[in-house]
Amino acid sequence: MRRDLNGRPVVAGRLSRLREKMLGRRDRPGLTGVDDPDLIVVAESGDDAVASSAALASSAWRAGDEVVLRHVLRLPERRVADAIATAALDGYRPVDPSADDDSSADTAGTGEVIVLLARVQLLDAVHLSQERSRMASLGSRHSGEALRWQVLQPPVARR
Template sequence: MRRIRELLARLGRGARSSEPPVIDVDDPDLHVVVEAFDDAEAASTALARAPHWQPDRPAVLRHYLSLPSTDTESVATLLHEDGWTVRESVHGPIPEEPANTSDGEQATTVIALRVQRLDALHCAQASARMAGLAQRFRGRALGWDALQPGQAN
């Protein structure tokens, strides 16, 4: 019985070798393959106009959120539970738009990113999650982009 399990385990490893390689969010060879910063544009439309998007490859999905500075840690904690990495944005492809902060409160742009499958359904689900979360914390979801290894667009 043990030999059968070992054999099956080895066969399973061989089958997994055809899976796309795992990518790192900090890989310097990643390039933006799609951007979506228009609230009215569907994720399927954004992906359809992305000539360098490789649907069979993993991608780093990045969502940009403008949040009150006092709430960024709370938002980061919630997103970490879903496997997102959250970083403060020092610059980005989006214009600075303030969050719905109270008088004198500073807004901060953060980026939530994770490696995931990049398709219209998953992008739309993530966008809805980010919009709801940002609104809950008096912020705003600004849009998203995705990166994959390969040539830049």
């Protein structure tokens, strides 16, 4: 199912369904979930000073295709469940940290945990900035911090 820029499912209207039935389905199937092992990182940054538009412009990100937007946070162990519950309100799911190839660069002190939160959505620079801000706020409210973000898409050959 396709998703919009805010990660919400998009339900096709009657006209779209009729057009698809008459002309055949033209769009690519959407991503199925955040745990797809075939996804590759096409854009990422851990630098708060880098503009989202600049990071996306210098990456292999394909505009118009759905992405998995993944955020890496460092949180106190006692606050993880609350942070995950809050992020779930916006469609984010926790992801196994072993799914992140660069997780060795992220360190957690005593009583801290590295948490990965991800969701499927369409993406543009404005909404990436919005989500970066949302995760920075989430980390701050739970006595932690947002370390970095990643945009994942399937390889071009699989599309």
